[in-house]
Amino acid sequence: xxxxxxxxxxxxxxxxxxxxxxxxxxxxxxxxxxxxxxxxxxxxxxxxxxxxxxxxxxxxxxxxxxxxxxxxxxxxxxxxxxxxxxxxxxxx
Amino acid sequence: xxxxxxxxxxxxxxxxxxxxxxxxxxxxxxxxxxxxxxxxxxxxxxxxxxxxxxxxxxxxxxxxxxxxxxxxxxxxxxxxxxxxxxxxxxxxxxxxxxxxxxxxxxxxxxxxxxxxxxxxxxxxxxxxxxxxxxxxxxxxxxxxxxxxxxxxxxxxxxxxxxxxxxxxxxxxxxxxxxxxxxxxxxxxxxxxxxxxxxxxxxxxxxxxxxxxxxxxxxxxxxxxxxxxxxxxxxxxxxxxxxxxxxxxxxxxxxxxxxxxxxxxxxxxxxxxxxxxxxxxxxxxxxxxxxxxxxxxxxxxxxxxxxxxxxxxxxxxxxxxxxxxxxxxxxxxxxxxxxxxxxxxxxxxxxxxxxxxxxxxxxxxxxxxxxxxxxx
Ligand code: SF4
Numbered sequence: 001x002x003x004x005x006x007x008x009x010x011x012x013x014x015x016x017x018x019x020x021x022x023x024x025x026x027x028x029x030x031x032x033x034x035x036x037x038x039x040x041x042x043x044x045x046x047x048x049x050x051x052x053x054x055x056x057x058x059x060x061x062x063x064x065x066x067x068x069x070x071x072x073x074x075x076x077x078x079x080x081x082x083x084x085x086x087x088x089x090x091x092x
Numbered sequence: 093x094x095x096x097x098x099x100x101x102x103x104x105x106x107x108x109x110x111x112x113x114x115x116x117x118x119x120x121x122x123x124x125x126x127x128x129x130x131x132x133x134x135x136x137x138x139x140x141x142x143x144x145x146x147x148x149x150x151x152x153x154x155x156x157x158x159x160x161x162x163x164x165x166x167x168x169x170x171x172x173x174x175x176x177x178x179x180x181x182x183x184x185x186x187x188x189x190x191x192x193x194x195x196x197x198x199x200x201x202x203x204x205x206x207x208x209x210x211x212x213x214x215x216x217x218x219x220x221x222x223x224x225x226x227x228x229x230x231x232x233x234x235x236x237x238x239x240x241x242x243x244x245x246x247x248x249x250x251x252x253x254x255x256x257x258x259x260x261x262x263x264x265x266x267x268x269x270x271x272x273x274x275x276x277x278x279x280x281x282x283x284x285x286x287x288x289x290x291x292x293x294x295x296x297x298x299x300x301x302x303x304x305x306x307x308x309x310x311x312x313x314x315x316x317x318x319x320x321x322x323x324x325x326x327x328x329x330x331x332x333x334x335x336x337x338x339x340x341x342x343x344x345x346x347x348x349x350x351x352x353x354x355x356x357x358x359x360x361x362x363x364x365x366x367x368x369x370x371x372x373x374x375x376x377x378x379x380x381x382x383x384x385x386x387x388x389x390x391x392x393x394x395x396x397x398x399x400x401x402x403x404x405x406x407x408x409x410x411x412x413x414x415x416x417x418x419x420x421x422x423x424x425x426x427x428x429x430x431x432x433x434x435x436x437x438x439x440x441x442x443x444x445x446x447x448x449x450x451x452x453x454x455x456x457x458x459x460x461x462x463x464x465x466x467x
Contacts, residue, residue, distance in 0.1 A: 003135045003288065003314070004239075004288045004291070004344075015250075029217055029243075029246065031246035031249070031250065031356065032242050032243060032246050032350070032352065032353045032356060033350075033352065033353075034349075034350040034351065034352055034353065044288075044291065044344065046239055046240065046243065046288065047214065047215045047216065047236075047240055047243045048214065048215030048216075048217050048218070048243065049215070049217075049242070049243040049246060051239065051242065051288075051291055051292065051350060051353060052291050052344060052350060054343070054344075055343070058343035061343060062343060062344075065315040076142070076457075077138055077142070077448045077453070077454060077457050077458075078135070078138045078139065078142055080448060081135070081138070081448055081449075084188070084214060085214075087214055088214035088215040088218075
């Protein structure tokens with residue numbers, strides 16, 4: 001629950017955004033984000049809410065860890081937390 | 093059970109890991125007394141245990157998990173309030189982690205088995221969706237630190253249906269750091285603060301803490317390299333006797349934090365003093381709804397009569413649980429005689445074995461890799 005997960009913004013619709021997390025697409029809420037987001041931006045998402053727009057230039061660094069985690073770990077607490085967070089947005 | 097999981101996941105950059113390890117060895121080589129560092133984040137502990145980071149540390153450097161698991165610090169009476177409401181016939185929505193946390197009489201899982209309507213949600217927004225569809229009262233049992241409370245606040249401010257209310261067990265981290273820093277038994281010399289919580293509050297919030305306690309704080313991410321690099325910086329500060337805040341996680345944390353989220357948080361919540369399970373009475377450590385939002389506050393909307401209800405509660409094994417000492421940094425799960433025996437994730441005795449962020453659960457899954465004396 002402590003974990004925030006990064007995803008890529010595909011569409012923005014007022015207070016919600018369609019966000020892609022490694023192929024999983026979810027509606028994420030934007031009420032809590034720190035600065036305006038646009039398609040193509042990356043956001044850090046916690047319990048279905050975007051809490052930070054990740055500055056360009058720091059995106060790759062942020063993504064790499066999660067990618068390895070999701071690729072290599074199945075039955076694992078951290079991977080489960082990441083997957084749970086990815087499931088937290090609204091179904092599209 | 094120790095390192096199977098970590099073998100499956102390679103370090104992104106083993107060379108860098110080694111460099112940090114050598115730096116730590118070098119920094120700790122001539123220490124006269126051991127150094128204890130505390131972190132307050134379940135994801136930090138997951139990472140430390142999962143990647144076996146403790147086994148990379150010099151024996152005179154201890155890294156202890158403090159009260160960083162929101163589920164674990166949710167006080168028993170708060171769980172009781174949720175169980176009580178569920179049994180009164182409301183739809184009780186909460187995070188999956190809370191489901192099996194023992195209350196004085198029973199957990200929400202046990203209440204559900206007896207017919208209560210308890211639903212697991214992944215986001216406070218889902219509780220709102222349930223309320224939109226339901227005819228009955230829906231209570232969202234809200235747990236988590238400020239990062240999560242921000243989401244609850246956003247839901248309350250979004251104009252929810254009148255049948256939704258919030259039972260807040262949200263907790264605010266900065267005050268509890270004061271408490272553990274002052275505990276004479278812990279002797280913490282430095283804090284590794286959680287990056288994602290600081291995303292909301294910003295790192296400047298720790299400056300007052302540093303001034304008051306004379307202990308350095310480094311804000312770090314939870315990836316193995318982030319943690320190691322933060323530890324190197326923290327040990328350097330401790331060695332030099334420098335008392336300041338260093339932000340080792342600039343890609344997520346700014347000095348001021350997320351102003352928009354802070355505005356939502358403090359619009360809806362105020363701090364109140366209260367007990368954190370097992371730890372202590374924490375002044376200003378609880379987040380409760382402001383009187384203006386009483387219409388959304390389950391405690392104002394329902395009469396929760398715990399004392400009558402708890403009257404004949406039989407003593408439970410939970411009384412032997414050491415979670416509190418573990419979160420205060422003065423015991424490890426290995427000190428608990430129930431660890432891995434009566435207390436396992438399938439039938440947890442204490443909250444620390446329930447949550448994926450609880451020390452006992454994490455050590456059960458990954459092993460603790462304890463090296464050197466227990467703190
Ligand atoms: S092993 Fe179980 S009973 Fe013992 S301290 Fe941990 S959670 Fe509590």
